[in-house]
Amino acid sequence: MSSLNYPTAFIDSIDHQINVLQLSDLHITELTQGKTLATNYDQLSCCQRFEKLLDQALKEPIRCDLILVTGDLVSKVCPDIYDYIFTVLENTNIPFACVAGNHDVTDELGAHLPFDQRTFLAKPADARLLSRHVIETANWQLLLIDSAIPGKVAGEVSTSDINWLSDQLTNCEKPALIALHHHVTPMHSSWIDQHIAENADMFWQKLSQFANLRVIISGHTHQEHVKHQHGVTVYTTPSTCYQFKPLEDDFTMDIDARPGYRWLQLGNNGQVASWVKRMDT
Numbered sequence: 252m253s254s255l256n257y258p259t260a261f262i263d264s265i266d267h268q269i270n271v272l273q274l275s276d277l278h279i280t281e282l283t284q285g286k287t288l289a290t291n292y293d294q295l296s297c298c299q300r301f302e303k304l305l306d307q308a309l310k311e312p313i314r315c316d317l318i319l320v321t322g323d324l325v326s327k328v329c330p331d332i333y334d335y336i337f338t339v340l341e342n343t344n345i346p347f348a349c350v351a352g353n354h355d356v357t358d359e360l361g362a363h364l365p366f367d368q369r370t371f372l373a374k375p376a377d378a379r380l381l382s383r384h385v386i387e388t389a390n391w392q393l394l395l396i397d398s399a400i401p402g403k404v405a406g407e408v409s410t411s412d413i414n415w416l417s418d419q420l421t422n423c424e425k426p427a428l429i430a431l432h433h434h435v436t437p438m439h440s441s442w443i444d445q446h447i448a449e450n451a452d453m454f455w456q457k458l459s460q461f462a463n464l465r466v467i468i469s470g471h472t473h474q475e476h477v478k479h480q481h482g483v484t485v486y487t488t489p490s491t492c493y494q495f496k497p498l499e500d501d502f503t504m505d506i507d508a509r510p511g512y513r514w515l516q517l518g519n520n521g522q523v524a525s526w527v528k529r530m531d532t
């Protein structure tokens with residue numbers, strides 16, 4: 252077991268560059284961890300895909316300084332699943348932080364029914380999921396907020412969160428990265444954009460004035476996307492389990508897209524580089 256304290260509040264590295272591994276939308280429903288005879292990722296459970304991708308990422312020739320998990324850790328709110336995920340992350344001995352997604356505060360009943368016939372049941376968030384949390388590095392500030400609303404698929408960046416972010420960006424001049432679950436720029440996919448973070452217009456109105464806001468990362472869209480807006484680079488990231496097809500107006504799974512994760516290199520000069528990796532075949 253790791254001796255790391257959770258949640259991490261400060262990290263540094265020998266070159267003051269921070270390499271962040273973003274994992275998102277694990278959607279674990281049952282504990283089916285461990286070795287499998289499966290030869291193709293389609294035969295792996297969400298639990299096995301999470302373990303396989305984490306193992307793949309940490310075997311890459313890149314130092315991992317921080318793991319950020321941007322919500323939807325589970326598809327069924329259950330303390331045992333969070334205990335398992337946190338144990339796996341602690342065992343990496345790498346600092347990590349997790350925020351909630353809609354599925355972390357909502358149980359969706361009737362998943363076999365059309366979307367508009369399902370019932371959404373509010374659930375309390377696991378206490379380890381962070382809200383308004385700062386991780387500071389030598390050259391960056393990482394600002395984590397909780398955009399999930401219990402009982403709803405759509406999220407929200409609340410006015411109080413926007414004010415908190417404004418205060419952080421005012422009080423610390425370091426380049427900033429904001430991490431949250433829901434996307435804050437449209438994906439041009441009608442059904443996904445119905446579930447964009449509410450209040451996104453006010454979010455941009457208030458925060459685009461800060462030159463030190465450089466990067467926003469989110470999950471929720473189950474697809475890779477990058478957009479430059481108001482001087483900010485906005486990334487969304489594939490799910491570690493299953494993907495949605497880009498630019499579709501109706502719900503469509505992307506069965507050809509493999510599970511993946513994102514790397515972000517936060518440079519010691521305030522620049523960022525980022526790319527997505529997919530599960531090895």
Ligand SMILES: [Fe+2]
Nearest residue numbers: 276323352471
């Ligand atoms: Fe998700």
Ligand SMILES: [Fe+2]
Nearest residue numbers: 323352353471
């Ligand atoms: Fe989500």
